[in-house]
Structures are given as structure tokens and as C-alpha cells.
Amino acid sequence: xxxxxxxxxxxxxxxxxxIAGCRHYFGYPITPQTEVAAYMAKKMPKIGGVFLQAExxxxxINMVYGVSSAGKRVMTSSASPxxxxxxxxxxxxxxxxLPALVVNVQRGGPGLGGIQPSQSDYFQATKGGGHGDxxxxxxxxxxxxxxxxxxxxxxxLADKYRMPSMLLADGTMGQMMEPVVLPEDTVDPETIxxxxxxxxxxxxxxxxxxxxxxxxxxPDELEKTNYxxxxxxxxxxxxxxxxxxxxxxxxxxxxxxxxITARVAKNAIVAARKEGIKVGMIxxxxxxxxxxxxxxxxxxxxxxxxxxELNMGQMNEDVKLAINCSKPVNMCNxxxxxxxxxxxxxxxIRKEAx
Amino acid sequence: xxxxxxxxxxxxxxxxxxxxxxxxxxLIENKELSWLPSYGPEMRGGTCNCSVIVSDEPVGSPIIAxxxxxMVMNEPxxxxxxxxxxxxxxxxxxxxxxxxxxxxxxVEVVYIPATQMAKDMEALSLANMIILGAIVEKLRCxxxxxxxxxxxxxxxxxxxxxxxxxxKAVAAGRAFIRG
Numbered sequence: 386x387x388x389x390x391x392x393x394x395x396x397x398x399x400x401x402x403x404i405a406g407c408r409h410y411f412g413y414p415i416t417p418q419t420e421v422a423a424y425m426a427k428k429m430p431k432i433g434g435v436f437l438q439a440e441x442x443x444x445x446i447n448m449v450y451g452v453s454s455a456g457k458r459v460m461t462s463s464a465s466p467x468x469x470x471x472x473x474x475x476x477x478x479x480x481x482x483l484p485a486l487v488v489n490v491q492r493g494g495p496g497l498g499g500i501q502p503s504q505s506d507y508f509q510a511t512k513g514g515g516h517g518d519x520x521x522x523x524x525x526x527x528x529x530x531x532x533x534x535x536x537x538x539x540x541x542l543a544d545k546y547r548m549p550s551m552l553l554a555d556g557t558m559g560q561m562m563e564p565v566v567l568p569e570d571t572v573d574p575e576t577i578x579x580x581x582x583x584x585x586x587x588x589x590x591x592x593x594x595x596x597x598x599x600x601x602x603x604p605d606e607l608e609k610t611n612y613x614x615x616x617x618x619x620x621x622x623x624x625x626x627x628x629x630x631x632x633x634x635x636x637x638x639x640x641x642x643x644x645i646t647a648r649v650a651k652n653a654i655v656a657a658r659k660e661g662i663k664v665g666m667i668x669x670x671x672x673x674x675x676x677x678x679x680x681x682x683x684x685x686x687x688x689x690x691x692x693x694e695l696n697m698g699q700m701n702e703d704v705k706l707a708i709n710c711s712k713p714v715n716m717c718n719x720x721x722x723x724x725x726x727x728x729x730x731x732x733x734i735r736k737e738a739x
Numbered sequence: 740x741x742x743x744x745x746x747x748x749x750x751x752x753x754x755x756x757x758x759x760x761x762x763x764x765x766l767i768e769n770k771e772l773s774w775l776p777s778y779g780p781e782m783r784g785g786t787c788n789c790s791v792i793v794s795d796e797p798v799g800s801p802i803i804a805x806x807x808x809x810m811v812m813n814e815p816x817x818x819x820x821x822x823x824x825x826x827x828x829x830x831x832x833x834x835x836x837x838x839x840x841x842x843x844x845x846v847e848v849v850y851i852p853a854t855q856m857a858k859d860m861e862a863l864s865l866a867n868m869i870i871l872g873a874i875v876e877k878l879r880c881x882x883x884x885x886x887x888x889x890x891x892x893x894x895x896x897x898x899x900x901x902x903x904x905x906x907k908a909v910a911a912g913r914a915f916i917r918g
Contacts, residue, residue: 389766389769390766391759391762391763391766391772391774416778417778500778500779501779556778557775557801557802560775560776560778561773561774561775561776561801562759562762562773562774562775563772563773563774563798563801564766564771564772645800645801645802648799648800648801648802649799649800649802651799651800652799652800655799724802726802726804727800727804728804
């Protein structure tokens with residue numbers, strides 16, 4: 386096994402991206418994700434990669450579009466207000482079926498908001514963000530280890546399904562340090578474009594031109610691209626859901642939480658178990674596709690669900706949908722950069738158990 | 740045993756760095772750990788703290804509600820965190836910077852004039868390392884000798900010339916506890 390190293394979550398993303406064969410990074414500084422850019426600025430020139438601080442977030446996402454068209458692994462990162470600016474580009478990437486990694490280390494909103502941790506871009510990430518019928522693959526880490534692991538996975542899934550993926554972290558995950566075992570370096574960045582027959586890699590006068598585009602003026606053609614895309618989404622939903630279950634075997638209360646709040650909830654669950662409360666947790670790792678199946682399964686056994694989140698109830702809605710509102714889905718939440726304490730979550734769990 | 744440490748004071752006192760050295764020492768000893776900084780618009784002169792958890796068990800939440808180790812390097816930080824310390828915990832107070840005494844009676848308190856000691860060593864900016872030396876000597880949350888290795892591995896190239904002084908500061912903190 387490789388050695389454990391001590392890294393900030395943001396640095397783990399950057400290093401894991403390089404290991405995954407990403408040699409192009411375009412970004413614009415914003416707290417709390419700036420370490421991603423800082424790490425890339427130091428490292429990329431040394432390994433023949435490109436680090437470019439664009440003139441804006443919008444410019445950066447369009448640079449991503451260009452490099453992805455050429456078949457290379459490419460990424461950008463930002464935090465909430467910056468991701469809003471990238472909305473148009475995200476829709477264009479999705480409409481052109483281009484893989485790329487977009488990192489959002491969320492801060493409190495709306496508007497300029499604050500810089501403390503938040504999970505309030507859940508809807509934006511999972512339900513759109515840009516215009517049109519499309520999805521991003523959305524992965525959400527709950528440790529620095531997962532910041533690295535899910536970065537690798539995000540690149541793999543993006544290439545496999547030809548769609549942009551988003552690593553949706555909260556500010557805490559970006560700022561904290563934990564030991565991490567980095568993935569093995571097995572990807573040769575030079576060989577990736579050849580695996581993408583659609584990429585604009587040059588025809589060598591041997592094949593027809595590849596065209597990367599999202600403009601279809603004939604409605605029947607545009608409809609076809611939409612249908613085709615949603616077939617891929619259906620496959621993604623069937624095959625790529627990921628989640629973690631914690632003490633669910635005998636649970637009567639099911640906590641649903643991600644990121645930093647899942648960590649806080651774990652402490653609260655340990656404390657509640659000591660009081661004899663049968664409580665467990667389902668922690669979604671993919672937010673799109675959302676792990677509906679384990680939640681639906683849990684719904685047949687538990688008395689109620691409790692979402693613990695840093696927003697006004699965005700994931701709460703998806704849990705209700707996943708279980709067809711068959712059980713109460715309550716909430717313990719804080720917003721604006723505040724994080725519920727383990728004691729607050731424990732109090733909410735006690736209420737569920739009554 | 741789980742050591743939940745909050746290090747707090749003004750920005751510029753090196754609190755994030757002393758936390759990082761402690762975390763790195765825990766990594767070297769293959770312990771479970773997390774390091775979480777306060778991050779905000781404030782930098783030098785503002786309040787600043789970091790939370791370091793060192794444990795034999797996997798770390799749950801990296802956020803510390805009730806530290807059992809508190810290191811404070813200014814009075815606002817003592818005011819803010821004193822009541823949160825778990826009963827039986829230990830508070831390390833830089834008594835050269837903080838005039839008042841700890842009011843709690845259910846915790847152990849170590850008053851160490853770290854900033855004065857650092858001044859005397861002509862290493863004013865290393866009061867943080869003096870207190871870190873005191874913490875590991877007193878609590879053994881990591882082996883005090885591991886701090887030396889951690890410092891060697893953590894100190895940036897730009898500040899490599901300060902390594903010896905850092906080591907001296909840690910040693911001074913340890914010696915203070917041994918008396």
C-alpha cells in the first residue's frame with residue numbers, strides 16, 4: 386500500500402486530478418477552493434501541463450470546453466458564486482456531450498454570501514445550473530481521502546458516459562487536512578485522446594471531420610440528441626449509484642447526510658446508540674445519480690428519516706421522492722456557513738426516536 | 740484515547756503551523772487525525788484557530804465542540820473557548836500575553852510565559868512551538884521526540900534556516916514542564 390500523506394482536501398483534489406491524467410487546469414481564484422489552483426500553478430509547469438488563471442470563471446469553463454473537445458482530461462474549480470458564472474458553459478458541455486471535471490467547494494449563499502462551508506448548491510448541481518434538459522454526474526466527498534478517490538472516479542465516469550462531472554464538496558472538506566493514500570498512477574495522459582473516437586484530434590486525412598457542437602436547429606434532430614443523452618443517464622442511474630450505509634441493520638431512524646454534516650451526524654449516531662436509540666445513516670456518495678434504491682429499501686423498515694444538511698432542505702426533497710413520501714422525512718439543518726453541532730443532531734435524533 | 744485540541748490566538752502567531760506539526764507527528768506515528776483551520780477574511784492580527792484531533796480510533800467529525808486540550812495565545816480566545824473545555828481537560832495559557840487567570844476549577848491549567856521565553860531566546864515568533872513542546876511533554880498525545888521529525892518534514896524550504904531555532908523552542912517548552 387502506498388504511503389499516507391497529510392494533505393488539505395483541496396490539494397488532494399489537485400494531486401488526484403494530475404494522477405488521473407489531467408494536464409490542463411483553468412480557473413479563477415475564490416475562497417474556499419483557492420488551494421486547488423495554487424497547487425496546480427506550482428505543479429503543472431513542472432510536468433508539462435497547463436495552468437492558466439483565466440480572466441473570469443466564464444472564460445475558464447470555455448477553455449475547458451476547448452480542451453475536452455480535443456479529447457484531453459481537463460478541469461476547472463470554483464466556489465458557489467463562481468459556479469453560477471460557469472452555468473452557461475456547463476450546459477454547453479452537457480449539450481456537446483463533453484467529459485470534464487468541475488469542482489465546486491461550496492460556500493454560503495445566495496449572492497456573494499459568505500466564505501464558510503455550505504451545501505446550498507445541491508439543487509444547482511443536481512437539477513441543472515444551466516439551461517436545458519441535462520444532468521451532471523455529481524459526487525460528494527466526506528473525507529480528504531474521498532476528495533482524492535472521487536476525483537479519479539469523476540474523470541473515469543465523465544469519459545465513460547461522455548458528460549461533465551462535478552465534485553460537490555463543502556468548504557470544510559476543502560480546508561481540512563487528513564491522512565490520504567493517493568491513487569496509483571496508472572494513466573498516461575497522452576493515450577487518452579485516442580480512446581475517444583469523437584474527439585477533434587486531427588483527421589490525418591484518413592477520416593471525416595469530427596464536429597463538437599450543441600447547436601441543432603432542426604427540432605427532430607435536437608430531440609434525438611436529447612433522447613440519446615437520457616438513455617445514457619438511465620444507464621448511469623442503473624449502474625453508478627454509490628452510497629455508504631452505517632449501522633442500518635436494525636435502524637428505526639435513518640439519517641441521510643453528506644460531506645461534513647455526515648461526519649457530525651456519525652458522532653451523534655454513536656452517542657444516540659449509547660442511549661439505546663436504534664439509528665443508522667445512509668450517506669449518498671453520488672448525488673446524481675441519487676441512491677434511491679437503498680433509501681426505498683430502508684423506508685420499509687424505519688419509522689422516519691432525518692436529513693442533516695447545510696441548506697434549507699434541498700436533499701430532503703430527493704429523499705421524499707426516493708421513498709414516495711411513504712415515511713416522514715424530517716430535517717436538522719443550519720445555513721449561511723453555520724454547521725450543526727453533534728449535540729444539535731443528537732437532539733434531533735432523540736425527537737425522531739420518541 | 741482521543742485528544743481534541745484547539746489552538747487559538749491572533750493570526751500571525753503560527754497557530755495553524757503548530758497544529759500542522761502536531762498533526763504531522765500523529766501521521767508519523769500512524770495515528771488517526773484531522774486538522775481543521777478557521778478560515779476567514781481575517782489574517783494577521785485577527786483571531787485565528789485550528790482544531791487538531793489525534794486518536795487511536797477513526798476520527799468522526801473534525802469539528803471540536805468540547806476540546807480536552809486548549810492552547811490560547813490571546814485573551815479573546817480564552818474568553819471564547821474557556822467554557823467549552825471538557826471537564827478534566829488541560830488549558831495551556833501564554834501567561835506573557837494573557838493577564839487573567841482561568842476561572843474554571845474542573846480543568847488543569849498550565850501557565851507558560853511562552854512569548855517572554857521566546858523573546859529571551861531572540862525567537863519572538865516561536866512562542867507557538869514552545870507551547871507545543873509543553874503540550875506534548877505534559878500529555879504525550881504524541882511522543883515528544885516525534886515532534887522533531889515532524890518539524891523537519893513540515894518546515895518550508897523558505898524557512899529551513901529556522902529549523903534549529905524551532906527545535907530549540909520545542910525543547911524549551913518541554914524543559915518548562917519537566918521543571
